[in-house]
Amino acid sequence: xxxxxxxNFIVILFLLVxxxxxxxxxxxxxxxxxxxxxxxxxxxxxxxxLSFDGSWPKTQELIITQVRLPRVIVAMIVGGALxxxxxxxxxxxxxxxxxxxxxxxxxxxxxxxxxxxxxxWASTYFYALPLSAFIGSLLxxxxxxxxxxxxxxxxxxxxxxxxxxxxGLAVSLTSFILSLALHNWEIARQIIxxxxxxxxxxxxxxxxxxxxxxxxxxxxxxxYARDLNMMLFxxxxxxxxxxxxxxxxxxLLVLTALVIGVSVSVSGAIGFVGLVIPHMMRMVMGPDHKxxxxxxxxxxxxxxxxxxxxxxxxxxxxxxxxGVVTAFVGGPFFIYLLxxxxxxxxxI
Amino acid sequence: xxKHRHSRESGNLVSLTSLLWIPAFAGMTMICLGLGLHAESKxxxxxxxxxxRKLTLERPPRRIVSLTISVDxxxxxxxxxxxVQAVSHLAIEPTLSNVIPWARxxxxxxxxxxxxxxxxxxxxxxxxxxxxxxxxxxxLQAHVPVVQIDIQNSIQDVKNDILKIGKALGEExxxxxxxxxxxxxxFAIAEKIKTVKKRPRVMTYHFIGSTAGKERTANEMITLGxxxxxxxxxxxxxxxxxxxxxxxxxxxxxxxxxxYSPHRETFPDEVRANPALQTVSAVKNNKVYxxxxxxxxxxxxxxxxxVEAVARVLHPxxxxxx
Numbered sequence: 001x002x003x004x005x006x007x008n009f010i011v012i013l014f015l016l017v018x019x020x021x022x023x024x025x026x027x028x029x030x031x032x033x034x035x036x037x038x039x040x041x042x043x044x045x046x047x048x049x050l051s052f053d054g055s056w057p058k059t060q061e062l063i064i065t066q067v068r069l070p071r072v073i074v075a076m077i078v079g080g081a082l083x084x085x086x087x088x089x090x091x092x093x094x095x096x097x098x099x100x101x102x103x104x105x106x107x108x109x110x111x112x113x114x115x116x117x118x119x120x121w122a123s124t125y126f127y128a129l130p131l132s133a134f135i136g137s138l139l140x141x142x143x144x145x146x147x148x149x150x151x152x153x154x155x156x157x158x159x160x161x162x163x164x165x166x167x168g169l170a171v172s173l174t175s176f177i178l179s180l181a182l183h184n185w186e187i188a189r190q191i192i193x194x195x196x197x198x199x200x201x202x203x204x205x206x207x208x209x210x211x212x213x214x215x216x217x218x219x220x221x222x223x224y225a226r227d228l229n230m231m232l233f234x235x236x237x238x239x240x241x242x243x244x245x246x247x248x249x250x251x252l253l254v255l256t257a258l259v260i261g262v263s264v265s266v267s268g269a270i271g272f273v274g275l276v277i278p279h280m281m282r283m284v285m286g287p288d289h290k291x292x293x294x295x296x297x298x299x300x301x302x303x304x305x306x307x308x309x310x311x312x313x314x315x316x317x318x319x320x321x322x323g324v325v326t327a328f329v330g331g332p333f334f335i336y337l338l339x340x341x342x343x344x345x346x347x348i
Numbered sequence: 349x350x351k352h353r354h355s356r357e358s359g360n361l362v363s364l365t366s367l368l369w370i371p372a373f374a375g376m377t378m379i380c381l382g383l384g385l386h387a388e389s390k391x392x393x394x395x396x397x398x399x400x401r402k403l404t405l406e407r408p409p410r411r412i413v414s415l416t417i418s419v420d421x422x423x424x425x426x427x428x429x430x431x432v433q434a435v436s437h438l439a440i441e442p443t444l445s446n447v448i449p450w451a452r453x454x455x456x457x458x459x460x461x462x463x464x465x466x467x468x469x470x471x472x473x474x475x476x477x478x479x480x481x482x483x484x485x486x487x488l489q490a491h492v493p494v495v496q497i498d499i500q501n502s503i504q505d506v507k508n509d510i511l512k513i514g515k516a517l518g519e520e521x522x523x524x525x526x527x528x529x530x531x532x533x534x535f536a537i538a539e540k541i542k543t544v545k546k547r548p549r550v551m552t553y554h555f556i557g558s559t560a561g562k563e564r565t566a567n568e569m570i571t572l573g574x575x576x577x578x579x580x581x582x583x584x585x586x587x588x589x590x591x592x593x594x595x596x597x598x599x600x601x602x603x604x605x606x607x608y609s610p611h612r613e614t615f616p617d618e619v620r621a622n623p624a625l626q627t628v629s630a631v632k633n634n635k636v637y638x639x640x641x642x643x644x645x646x647x648x649x650x651x652x653x654x655v656e657a658v659a660r661v662l663h664p665x666x667x668x669x670x
Contacts, residue, residue, distance in 0.1 A: 032467040059469045066490035067462050123481050183558060183589045186478050201462060201482030203489040 008291045011284060015298035019076070026075075026305040027068045030312055034060045043069065066203065074202045074210060075305040078263045079273055081214045083300025085256040086274030087281070087292055088221060091228040092252055093156055099275035100260045102163045103253060104140035106271075107170035109264030111177075112136020114191050118177045122190075130209055130265035137261030140166050145253060154249065197268035197323030199308050206266045213262045217255045218297060224252055225289035232287065270323045272330025273300055273307075279337055395516050398477055398496025399484065405493070408518035409472035413465055415458065417445060419474040419497055421648035422510055424450045425526050426519045433468040434458045443608045443641040446650040462486050472516060500647035501563045503530070503572075510649065526649055533652045534572065537659055540666045541574040548601040548662055550575045550630070552644075553619065555609035559590040565651055566644065570604070573658030574666075592624045602662060603630040608641025637661040 028039035038056040042064045045052045082100055089098040100106060116122045116132035147162035148154050174195065181187045227248045230238040235245045263270075281295045304322075307329065311320040397403035412427065413434045414420050420439040423432055424447040432454050438444050439451035451457070458464045460483050465473060470492060475484070477496045487494050495516055500506045507527050514523025550570060552560045560566035560577070561584030570577040578598045579590070595603075609615045616638050625631045639661070643654035660667050 030463050031461050032463040059467050062466050062490045063463050067466065067486060070489075123478065126481065126485055129481070183587060185556075190480060201480065201486040203482075203486040205485065205489070 004286075008285055008295075012291075012295060012298065015295065015302060018302050019298060022302055022305050023072060023076070026072045026309045027064060029309060030063070030068055032063055034063065039064055070204045070207050071199050071202045071308070072305045074206050074266055075199055075308045076301040077207070077210050077214050078199075078267045078270070079277075079304025079307075080297040080301035081210075081218060081259045081263045082270060082273040083277035083281075083296040083303070084218050084221060084293060085259050086300075087278035087289070087296040088224075088228065088252055088256050089274070090278055091232065091289055092249060093160060094232065095156075095160065096279070097275075098160075099271075100256065100263075101167065101269075101271070101274070102160065103257060103260075104144045104163050104166040104170060105137040105257050105260035106264055106269050107167040107174070108140020109133040109137035109261055110195055110269045111140075111170040111174050113194055113265070113268070114174050114177050117187060117190050117194060118181050126205065127209075130206075130262075133265035134261045136170075137264055138257055140170055141253065141257035141261075152246070154246070193321065194268045195323075196321035197270035197326075198311065198319070198321050199267055200319055202266065210262050210266045214259050217259045221252065221255050221259075222293055224248060225293050228252075228289040228293075229287075268323065270304075270326055272326045272334070273304060276330040276333050276337075277303060279334075283337075391518060393515075393518075395495070396512070397494060398498065401494075401496075403493055403495060403516075405472070405516065409470075409493075409516065411469055411471045412517070413458070413468050413470040413473045415460055415465070415473065415475040415479070416497065417441075418476075418500060418506075418509070418647035419513065420451060421445070421447050421646065421650055422513050422526075423474075425649060426510075426514055426522050427517055429453055431517075433470055434464075444645060446642045446646060446648070446653070462490070466490055466492060474513065501565060503534075503565070503568055503651060506565075506647055506649065506651055509647075530649050530652045534655065537572065537652075537656055541572070541659060541663070543666070544574045544663055547574055547576050549578050549581075549598075550602040550604060550662065551578045551595070551598065551600045552604045552606070553590070553595070554587070554606060555612040555615040557589050558587045559584070560587050561585050565647060565654070566604070569644070569651070569654045569658045570662075572655045573662055575602070575658065575662045592622070595625060596628055599628055600630050601633075602635040602637060603628075604644070604658065604661070605636065605638045606641050606644045607638050608645050 024036075024040055024043060027043060028034060028036045038060055041052050042056060042061050044050055046065055046069070085100040086098070089100060089102055090096060092098070093102065110133070112132040112135055113122075113129055115136075116129050121128035121132065144159065144163045144166045145154065147166070148158040150158070178188065178191050178195075181191055227238070227243045230241045230243050231245065231248070233241075239245050277300045278292070278296045281292055281299055285291045285295050304326075307325045308322055310325050311322050314320055391408060392404055392406045394402050394404045410431050412423065412432045414423055414432070415436050417436050417438040420435040423435070429450060434456035435451050435454045435458075437457045437459055439454070440448055440457060442448065445451060456464070456468060458468070460475075460479065462483060465487060473487065473492055473494050474497055475494065477498050479496065484494055484496065495512075497509050497512070498505060500509055507530070510523050510526055511520070514520045514526075552566045552570070554560075559579050561579040561582075563585055564587060567577045567580050571580075578600055579588070582598070603619065605616050605619065616636060619625065620631060620634075620636050622631070630636055639654070639657050643650065643657045646654060
């Protein structure tokens, strides 16, 4: 047990160090080349109470502090949020296929965003798009929950099915709007871009929008790690162990819907992070949610800025879409997990 | 009584203004002599930066960045190239740009890449009104002076944009002159078109399967070029996707295609050989015309050349002695 604790401590420490390193590395790289050294000092200079002689060009400082840094921070917050909610969903549904999209929040958010682009709100008011995405997310989750609830009970399998149904409906409505918009190339392009997820042009307002909701919500979720552990043994056993299953599930659903809603609103629909990262962490750290939840958050926060870095730098001057990259990395990895598991089960 | 007082007041006013004339003249002469450039004297000035924003410019911009080809083309006629830091990639696209030699000498060609834009250290950035909101927002966050240009759907829109850009750069006189030149060319074409007895009924057909109705520059090119734009006549507004059936039904006398059709260079031949369109008189009489993309797609002063290009294919007889 002690050795296990030690291992977990080392992994968490490693993830924290990696996070710091990625923050600097991902900020140092981009379409304009800026020396690593300058990036390092510019970032340190921005930390309160620290100040260094600014011998770097002003344009470099602007690019670092106003373009790359907020983008990397948004990527970290969103990546962490997606991975954490994925871990929660997998625990809550006791289903390895569960991901944040399963309660309809992702597709609902995408529908809200696409509607606001199509109706022209998105180009007139800065908060119109994120707000519509957020409302779409919450509405979708609400419908999923209401459809699945019967006499105050919400069976997991019903929740899963109604999530698929509402999600499918939202996706088809999104496609419908896209087909209406097709003759207007600029609008259609924006919609397609948005549905593929991305962090292009994300700046401090996006950080200010995401952080105050996502970070506290994730913090609250950590407190439910013990309850999630007990629910792994089945709801009745958890009930027997003193967990209020109905309320725990309700609270966790609301918190994840909130977290996903905000994530989708700042980054678009990004798949696979919420599915693959928790699985990866479970393989390394085991199923204890007390460790799994923070580790998933940190790993997600490390992964998404790296994926975004690939988007920014691979095929310049065009940008790859983030959702494409995460699926491209996540898909094969997931297949690897499946094959590995198949071997374990069949003993080959 | 009242009248009397009024006249006395105005009398005072006249003597007062006549007194003010002398120092005012002297002052203005001194300012003009002192600064040498009359345009400089009008800065700082506040301009409409689009999207409901105002922008105050302390001095005429000297590090100009443009992200859209229509502004690239307008800039080429308004300012010396030494004042331009970057133009759009399309400014050197052979099938689209009217200013390739000029654009080649501009240090950078960029796209909507925020980092690249900031790296130019611009004192003014021109981009279109429909540029993605995040990009505009991120540039504003980085204190980059952004001017959003309205999307040009008519010659009047283009003229307004030329004036707006001229004002932002302290080059109003050149802007006005550019517009005068446009009007002169348009007048010359109109004089020729006046003699036309029958205006052919035509339409545009874009390689993505769309056509242009009202409120599109192509509509004006056709009208001023001596044709009747069928979609506009049918009440269509903007660009819409059009079915082959509709083309057969409308039976245009000529089809106008854009020379800019990336990845679909064979489009004109496809149209000519399309079995479904063989009864259409434009196809039957071999009147499927390809207008060079740089004239047909432009939204700058070169739009006038688009009008002429359309006039030339619809009424070649008017230009036969040139």
